[in-house]
Amino acid sequence: MLEELEIRDLGPIRHALLTPASGMTAITGETGAGKSMLLSAIKLISGGSADSGRVSADAKAAWAQGVFAVDDDAASAQGASDGNDDGGTSSSGETGTSSISDPVHIARNAGIEPDDGELFLSRTVPVSGRSRAVVNGRSVPRAMLGELAGGLVTIHGQADQLRIAAPTRQREFLDAVAGDERELIDYRRAWDALRAIDDRLERVRNQEASARQQADYLRESIDRINRVDPQAGEDDDLKAKRSRIENAADIAQGVSAALAALDASQVDVDADAEGASELINRAAQSLRAIRADGDFSGLADRLESINTDLSDVVYSLSRELDAPDDMDDLDELNARIHELGELTRRWGPTLADVIAWRDKAVFDLEDLDASPEKVAELERDRERLFREAVAAADRLSDARASAAASLAATVTDELSSLAMDGAALRIRVTKRTGAGKTPTWPLDANGADDIAFLFTPYEGAPELPMGKSASGGELSRLMLALELSAADRHAGSRTPMTFIFDEVDAGVGGKTAVELGRRLARLARTAQVIVVTHLAQVASWADAQFVVTKEPPDADDDAVGVVTTVEQVRGDARVREIARMLSGSESEASLDHARELLSDSRLKG
Incomplete structure (x- = not known):
């Protein structure tokens, strides 16, 4: 307002x-x-x-x-209930409909509160x-x-209201009065699905030699990757394992020397020499035996904490000595690493990238697959979706036809009270049938109907399309009658x-x-x-x-x-x-x- x-x-x-x-x-x-x-x-x-x-x-x-x-609150509630859009039922201000896109929603989409x-x-x-x-x-x-x-706001002036003479505006006005938002949403979904499969069929049918070569390349690449069957991070694990095998002697020597210094019994059960762990333990006991004032107990606690960590290190090193000798597997490791390296060089840089490329290639190959079987499958899907779209269009047509008859009768009654005796409005909803020039005929983005507002300005006058049969004043009064009729049909629920x-x-x-x-x-x-x-x-x-x-x-x-x-x-x-x-x-x-x-x-x- x-x-x-x-x-x-x-x-x-x-x-x-x-x-x-x-x-x-x-x-x-x-x-x-x-x-x-x-x-x-x-x-x-x-x-x-x-x-x-x-x-x-x-x-x-x-x-x-x-x-x-x-109405900020109503707009928020509407957005929460219908989620995305209005199913294509919004119309321009010139037709004055109740299904116009909500201005609060439009403003918020632009970051304006x-x-x-x-x-x-x-x-x-x-x-x-x-x-x-x-x-x-x-x-x-x-x-x-x-x-x-x-x-x-809706302006009805002689120039502005002529826009409703356009079939598009008339359809939008009728849809708003009919309250057929649900039928429109169902039809638009069916139409979008039909157009999507038509686009896919066209791509498949129009493939050239380069597309077929691309399909061959994808197919061979997918097969090669699947034969190797890489796992993400596998090459890094194998390289680490190979490094251990190749440096096994140095590792064993270093680990043994470290264990001998820390706990000789881990290397030789008969060894008499005390290890670092025992020496630290003895030092802690000596500090606890002191009876004089000082933080000797705290120092002993710190030594025991160090000894705990030292025990963990000894345990980890002793497990290294128990590791199996994999020298016999080195050739197999090198072969596997080489095989994985070939994959990362072509589709990497990592094995995760290789796997992702393969997964995407599988979907790309489906669109490039122009085999007769694939085309036949898509055509069957297309026929099913076409039947569903036609059924949705029929439901939409029925809602429009019912609303058209009621609206035209109401408007004609209003015109007689506005110095237009004998004037009449007829709303013709013609369902398109038969074969057409396009694969989707008789459907289009708005259904299967041709809608025309036909006006007779006085008794005996020819019935002509609205805008061609009325003067400026007559057209203004006709628009008023239309708005009154729409308001009566949506009283209490219409957006002001x-x-x-x-x-x-x-x-x-x-x-x-x-x-x-x-x-x-x-x-x-x-x-x-x-x-x-x-x-x-x-x-x-x-x-x-x-x-x-x-x-x-x-x-x-x-x-x-x-x-x-x-x-x-x-x-x-x-x-x-x-x-x-x-x-x-x-x-x-x-x-x-x-x-x-x-x-x-x-x-x-």
Whole structure:
């Protein structure tokens, strides 16, 4: 929801601050007063194109900022429940759907946290140079403003709403109203699996001579490594063992001499000479026998600790003398070390690298294996996945067709109350069948349906694609009817949006204008509505009203030129503005009519 819109130096608006109501807000004023600048500001913070020509005279840059309230807790819960994505059901802001990508999720993916449940979207447009987009104080690409605004605001102006004439937008709108997220997720998974196996089949079928040579090389290399059957670290262990064997005599001589010095009985059981261990033990006993003052006991403890370590050394050395003589295995060791060395030279530098290379080569070989058996196996898998994708597409088509009939009937009923008697909307969901030019026909990334919104503006008129059969005002009212129908179907569960309607009252007057205002107010029960209007019968339904006024240039400062102000009107000021809209004057009769209109413009129930 848009909590605040602030503008500086944009066209004739030097400064304006709007705080729209949470329900319905009307923006009124004389023709040419500058109401379009408010829409321009919203488009700027929505990632629209920047025009330096709209910077106010004598200003260095135009600036606009929108403060949006977001449901931080709901976004966190949604992220925890569905984990990764929305199954491809997100749509753009132009269609006003409830499955738009969550703006909090988008912001957090960019490393931006909401500030007390608010997102600040701002845009600076200098007289020369590039514009700058900022979200919560952090510079972002312009495209990110568009992504965020897509989940926050929807503009329905004559130019903006023509985008729903595109089949893609119509499909997205229908999917959002249908609530077919689960069917879409299931289909997208089946489609991705089908595309993956198609890619693999294509690689296998299109192998050239170099690929077959690579397969032969991998196969021979895997066989050679498997014959040797290396174990990680085996070569280091064998080299250490070979070193011991080659230096066995020196080792035996050195170990024997060391043992003779430490404990002669380990070498010769009849030896009379005392070893180091016995001498240290005798020294410790001598220190403990001293009765005089001094740290002799502590020194004895240290000697005994040394003797314990010395005993461990003696034990380890004595085991060295007991080691078996492996001289006969030296030739086998050298042969094995040489064999392992050949592997590490080609696929090393270590045996662990050799093993890893072999394991990867096994998988690479599967993709390079173009044998008839392999192709046949992949084709069988492909046929199974295709059938699964078709079944998922059928379920999606059924959900769309059901929603299309219901939505079209609801919209047609709404149109009759908006001065469009005889107008009708039909939503055609055509399931593609038969053979096509691609292996995946009749499927594509979005199912197996061709979707078209067909509009009849009046009874007897030909049924034509939406956008080709309606004027700007008719299209605005058709979009309002669509949004009302979508809101009714998702009441209580729909993510609150900000809808902006411009020119929705074109060609409307009298009772129809009252009904138009009533329906905008009804939409404002589930969403925030901002409407730019010249009809008092529409503005009277608003919870808040802002008047855009064009002020003449300051006589003391001709350089400033015309200045546009934006002020909220309340109480008597609002009555006077409604009276002006009704009759162009503030006569007592028009003021009474304005008060009556404001009193009557209230939703019942």
